[in-house]
Amino acid sequence: MSSIFTKIINGEIPAYKIAENDKFLAFLDVNPNAKGHTLCIPKQEINKIFDMDEDLYLELMQFSRKIAIALEKAIDCKRVGMAVVGLEVPHVHVHLIPLNEMDEMRFSNKVKLEKEEFEDLVEKIQKSL
DSSP states (O other): OOOHHHHHHTTSSOOOEEEEOSSEEEEEOSSOSSTTOEEEEESSOOSSGGGSOHHHHHHHHHHHHHHHHHHHHHSOOSEEEEEOOOSSSSSOOEEEEEESSGGGGSSSSOOOOOHHHHHHHHHHHHHHO
């Protein structure tokens, strides 16, 4: 069965897409820890990050770095944190979280955003790419 991320890749579920190429996709997390919380995923459905072949893993890190740099330009934050947990969705995903305080990395305090706020964030981040 396809993961929710594969359904996003296939266009079966809408997403606030930031960037995409033939191997990877970056989109806003709809249940964000902080404004601008972004997920970077491989299009190939792989459950665990260390099950990726080394080249694909390194390419995912390069893709994620590019997105993180754009996030830091677009979002008022002290830095962009990165986490790979992978317990909720069985599809590799890198969390990029604009941080101003440590609690924003805890995955327990979520922020609520309206559709227009998500759309504005996508536009702002894309301009920073």
